[in-house]
Amino acid sequence: xxxxxxxxxxxxxxxxxxxxxxxxxxxxxxxxxxxxxxxxxxxxxxxxxxxxxxxxxxxxxxxxxxxxxxxxxxxxxxxxxxxxxxxxxxxxxxxxxxxxxxxxxxxxxxxxxxxxxxxxxxxxxxxxxxxxxxxxxxxxxxxxxxx
Amino acid sequence: xxxxxxxxxxxxxxxxxxxxxxxxxxxxxxxxxxxxxxxxxxxxxxxxxxxxxxxxxxxxxxxxxxxxxxxxxxxxxxxxxxxxxxxxxxxxxxxxxxxxxxxxxxxxxxxxxxxxx
Ligand SMILES: Nc1ncnc2c1ncn2[C@@H]1O[C@H](COP(=O)(O)OP(=O)(O)OP(=O)(O)O)[C@@H](O)[C@H]1O
Ligand SMILES: [Mg+2]
Numbered sequence: 001x002x003x004x005x006x007x008x009x010x011x012x013x014x015x016x017x018x019x020x021x022x023x024x025x026x027x028x029x030x031x032x033x034x035x036x037x038x039x040x041x042x043x044x045x046x047x048x049x050x051x052x053x054x055x056x057x058x059x060x061x062x063x064x065x066x067x068x069x070x071x072x073x074x075x076x077x078x079x080x081x082x083x084x085x086x087x088x089x090x091x092x093x094x095x096x097x098x099x100x101x102x103x104x105x106x107x108x109x110x111x112x113x114x115x116x117x118x119x120x121x122x123x124x125x126x127x128x129x130x131x132x133x134x135x136x137x138x139x140x141x142x143x144x145x146x147x
Numbered sequence: 148x149x150x151x152x153x154x155x156x157x158x159x160x161x162x163x164x165x166x167x168x169x170x171x172x173x174x175x176x177x178x179x180x181x182x183x184x185x186x187x188x189x190x191x192x193x194x195x196x197x198x199x200x201x202x203x204x205x206x207x208x209x210x211x212x213x214x215x216x217x218x219x220x221x222x223x224x225x226x227x228x229x230x231x232x233x234x235x236x237x238x239x240x241x242x243x244x245x246x247x248x249x250x251x252x253x254x255x256x257x258x259x260x261x262x263x264x
Binding site for chain 1: 209
């Protein structure tokens with residue numbers, strides 16, 4: 001039997017950020033996560049989608065952001081993709097407090113938050129083609145506490 | 148609107164109560180409203196009350212740090228109060244908790260500023 005999954009595609013507009021958080025959180029809810037785990041997932045979705053919108057597409061609302069979410073036993077695999085500008089120096093981009101948009105009051109914490117809140121984070125990016133963020137988290141199902 | 152911004156003036160203090168969700172989409176509005184309020188000559192100090200803030204991400208860190216700098220440049224202080232554990236964790240991760248003054252609730256925030264002013 002194949003794994004359960006879902007796929008979302010939406011315009012790169014900031015008003016879709018909360019939609020993306022809520023949609024992924026409600027899909028993940030079938031694993032019976034704790035409130036903290038749900039907050040972690042909402043936060044990382046918000047970080048990755050915001051990055052796609054402001055950095056990937058430079059604020060252009062005509063881009064497409066794609067989220068896929070797959071459940072494998074107690075583990076959730078999430079990917080957030082854009083076809084935007086890509087990242088030329090990934091190592092530097094992942095440093096805490098590093099930002100290329102200080103004038104927009106960015107704090108340079110997005111990657112650090114994603115790394116801290118998830119079990120694994122992989123980035124695939126190509127300048128001029130886009131960026132794909134893949135993240136994994138094991139959900140410590142509440143049910144497990146009673147078994 | 149997924150974020151509500153409530154501004155309240157008390158002596159030389161501006162109290163800002165945020166309820167709902169602070170993200171990239173709503174941060175812009177917080178910036179605008181607070182920047183405008185900070186131009187009032189009576190406003191020296193700012194209290195940012197987060198009791199009813201249910202979600203925040205790095206966009207929140209950016210807008211809070213931006214207003215902190217603005218208040219300090221004006222010679223005032225900024226106190227953040229009623230911070231949830233989730234928001235506190237972001238403050239810790241970014242090092243913001245080292246520069247911000249954090250109080251348990253609004254009442255304590257007000258009295259901490261009354262001492263300095
Ligand atoms: N999807 C993306 N496309 C292009 N560049 C990106 C993308 N995501 C991140 N980056 C680059 O990596 C840098 C670091 O990203 P990160 O999310 O850590 O910080 P930030 O977005 O600049 O600030 P914050 O997330 O705290 O608001 C960005 O400033 C940007 O240059
Ligand atoms: Mg970011």
